[in-house]
Structures are given as C-alpha cells and as structure tokens.
Amino acid sequence: MASVGSKPDVSSKQRQFDALVRSLSGDLYRYAYWLCNEDALAHDLVQETFLRAWRSLDSLRDTASAKAWLITILRREHARLYERKTPQFADVDDVDIADERDAYTPESVGEDGLIRAAMHRLDAKYREPLLMQVLGGFSCDEIARELNITPAAVMTQVFRARQKLKGMLAGDVKEAQLS
Secondary structure, three states: OOOOOHHHHHHHHHHHHHHHHHHHHHHHHHHHHHHHOOOHHHHHHHHHHHHHHOOOHOOOOOHHHHHHHHHHHHHHHHHHHHHOOOOOOOOOHHHHOHHHHHOOOOEEEEEEEEHHHHHOOOOOOHHHHHHHHHHOOOOOHHHHHHHHHHHHHHHHHHHHHOOOOOHHHHHHHHHHHHH
C-alpha cells in the first residue's frame, strides 16, 4: 500500500506554490522590468525566482512575508547577472561617440522616460525604498525589514526621495522648455 501521508504534502505544497505564482507574478514582473528594463530578461528573472522559491518553499514559514521573500530572491538573481558578467573594455580612441540628439526617442523624453531617468539618478539609499513602495506596494514595516533599517528611516528616505525627484523633474521640465 502506498504511503498516504506523502501525497497530500506534495499537493499542499503545489497548491501553496500555485497560489504564490498567481498572486505575485505580476508584482515580481513589474519589479524585474524596472531593474533590467528588458521584457525577456524580466520574464527570465521571474522564472528563475520562482524556480529558486520552489526549491526552498519549505523554508517559507510565514506566507504573509512571501512577497518580501520573493522580491529578495529576485533582487539577488538580478545581482547574480552582474556577478557573472565580465565587462568588455574598449580603447577610448576606438570608440565613436554618437551625437546625443540622435539618442532621444519618444520613450526616453516622454513623462515615463523623464521619471525613470530621474529615479535612476537618485542615490540607491533613496531609490530602493521608493521603488519598493511604489512598484512593490510594500508597507513601511516590510521595507524596513527587507532593507534592515528602521521604519522611521524608511519614511524619511521615501520622503527625501520624493522631494529630490520633484526637484529633478522640475529641472528636467525647465531644461526641456529651454531646448
């Protein structure tokens, strides 16, 4: 007779994992896309995140913290891309520098492009909590736990990030109007 106890555990684990995938894949994709700005790579990062999550699903004790757990896995997967990547260097004399006016596309000069560029100019200290709040929908307490800082520090950093972003965007609008 087959072991009765092992089969329900597997199906329970499968149901738990399926629920995680259905409920959080959109949030993970949006965060992955923000990190890499490439559709295919964002999908790959989400797939790799879920693969790693499946392998260590038993270590997830609190399903309420599943989103933070998956975001952490995703961030580490994205960082691994750059750990394995060796930069290719070129002699400065051999590089042709294109005229910057040719680099402007509707996507890069539109509102989304201006906001994305301004957010990339923020220090990581301010950018990371703001992204987690805006794109990930994390609460202050969740961001604090994820970044190992206090909730008060999170609120301060998000406030300052928004202020810096407003200042940068006001400057970008003025520059665009002068051009």
